[in-house]
Amino acid sequence: MRRLESLDFSGYADRGEYLDGNVTQLSAYIRFGILSLAEVRDRACAAECDTASRERFLIALARYDYARRVLALLGDEIRTAIEPLKTGWGADSYERSLPQEVLDSTTGLACIDAFSSELRETGYLHQRARVWLAAYLVHWRRIAWESGAKFFLEYAIDGDLAANAIAWQSIASSFSDAPTIFNRAELERHSGGRFCTSCPKQFDGCPFAGDIERLATALFPAKADEPGRAPELHAAADRYAPIAGLPARPIVLHHYDAMRPAHPAARLAPDAPSLFVNDAALYDEAAVNQVGRTIVYAALGSMRAEYRAGDFVDEALAFARRHQADGVLVTASADPALRRRFQRLGEQIAVTIVPEDPFVVLDDGVDLRRFSRYWASARRSFNAVSSAAKIVPLFSN
Ligand SMILES: Cc1cc2nc3c(=O)[nH]c(=O)nc-3n(C[C@H](O)[C@H](O)[C@H](O)COP(=O)(O)OP(=O)(O)OC[C@H]3O[C@@H](n4cnc5c(N)ncnc54)[C@H](O)[C@@H]3O)c2cc1C
Numbered sequence: 001m002r003r004l005e006s007l008d009f010s011g012y013a014d015r016g017e018y019l020d021g022n023v024t025q026l027s028a029y030i031r032f033g034i035l036s037l038a039e040v041r042d043r044a045c046a047a048e049c050d051t052a053s054r055e056r057f058l059i060a061l062a063r064y065d066y067a068r069r070v071l072a073l074l075g076d077e078i079r080t081a082i083e084p085l086k087t088g089w090g091a092d093s094y095e096r097s098l099p100q101e102v103l104d105s106t107t108g109l110a111c112i113d114a115f116s117s118e119l120r121e122t123g124y125l126h127q128r129a130r131v132w133l134a135a136y137l138v139h140w141r142r143i144a145w146e147s148g149a150k151f152f153l154e155y156a157i158d159g160d161l162a163a164n165a166i167a168w169q170s171i172a173s174s175f176s177d178a179p180t181i182f183n184r185a186e187l188e189r190h191s192g193g194r195f196c197t198s199c200p201k202q203f204d205g206c207p208f209a210g211d212i213e214r215l216a217t218a219l220f221p222a223k224a225d226e227p228g229r230a231p232e233l234h235a236a237a238d239r240y241a242p243i244a245g246l247p248a249r250p251i252v253l254h255h256y257d258a259m260r261p262a263h264p265a266a267r268l269a270p271d272a273p274s275l276f277v278n279d280a281a282l283y284d285e286a287a288v289n290q291v292g293r294t295i296v297y298a299a300l301g302s303m304r305a306e307y308r309a310g311d312f313v314d315e316a317l318a319f320a321r322r323h324q325a326d327g328v329l330v331t332a333s334a335d336p337a338l339r340r341r342f343q344r345l346g347e348q349i350a351v352t353i354v355p356e357d358p359f360v361v362l363d364d365g366v367d368l369r370r371f372s373r374y375w376a377s378a379r380r381s382f383n384a385v386s387s388a389a390k391i392v393p394l395f396s397n
Helices: 027-031 037-046 053-080 108-122 129-141 145-155 161-174 185-193 211-220 264-268 279-287 289-300 312-322 337-348 369-386
Strands: 249-255 274-278 306-309 327-331 351-354
Touching: 027 289, 053 161, 053 337, 053 369, 108 129, 108 145, 129 145, 129 161, 129 185, 145 161, 161 274, 211 327, 249 264, 264 351, 274 279, 274 289, 274 312, 279 337, 289 327, 306 312, 312 337, 337 351
Parallel strands: 249 274, 249 327, 274 306, 327 351
Antiparallel strands: none
16 A cells, blocks of 8 residues: 555656656556555546556556456456467467577577566566567467466466466457567667667677568568457446345455455455465466465455465355354455356355456446457546546546
């Protein structure tokens, strides 16, 4: 909360795209629900900063909301290609294993080696660096995006099944209209040239040198101009109604997607016995890496909870029985592994799934095929909020 309060958003629009720019590094807090998107949104709306920076920042948050909504629709299928690739290469042209020299940071490309080291050593990479490293692996080295996505999920402190898969699929072109590539000029501009000046390949052998069109022709010689039709992904409208029929003697079950003391289920029953279950198999299924598990454990320190290690469902049931509970309250999650646990639990005891604090309220049937379609509806929701609260317009037009 201290970190959130002290954030300075000014300059985010101008410099956020630069490696030394003013980004927030909130992603791990958001990923594990230590901060809700709604809290961060409200802070950004109240902050004194230029309108363009506020807008850009809200769009960044919206990308996370969007990814989680796509995850809620697709479940584990988000781990596989949503659409065919538009690169002209068949899916079987891509290698499954990552090049060892990328893992060891010995490619001889100063930028790529630095990004790989930074990711493995700190768990954090700026959005731009993530895009460049991912594009290099998929398009220059022709590595399957699924393998690259696993590599990132293994190390990122904000490792998130939804945000990570959507980003990789978008770069690869299985969830976008075209593959994402970059060139040396873009990299130099956004990194202040700090890699190129010390790169052994600065004068000879830089694979990113040249204009984008020429690079695209070399990388995708068989690319078709007509992208195929993307499948529709319609989201149900958001409806927030008061929760009826609450259990008289509930327990609250915490989980790794909502690690703050006052998450919605905990708010509903602040005095109820509450439990956190450390379930290694669940973590593995949900691809929560070791750093993520540590962050969750640390966040638990500020929550009122009993702690158990074991099977999420068995431990929850045993805890409920011990407290003679007639129901379980949980905060909703888009995570398919958690949703399966909620369902299994619901076969034994009443489970009330309490919606997360809404970030935006979408109209009915919004097509989530592309972020732009989601954003058209989400933006209206923001403007409705700002005019109701009589605060400055959130968006310039
Ligand atoms: C290949 C690739 C993999 C990624 N994997 C993850 C991941 O596992 N977890 C993750 O949280 N983000 C992921 N991102 C998105 C983005 O890179 C990070 O959220 C961002 O860099 C985090 O830094 P920040 O908190 O300083 O971001 P800021 O620029 O300060 O943005 C504020 C918040 O907005 C959200 N956000 C910003 N950009 C995106 C985006 N493109 N997609 C979704 N949410 C976004 C994050 O919650 C972030 O904390 C990935 C991007 C790429 C290209």
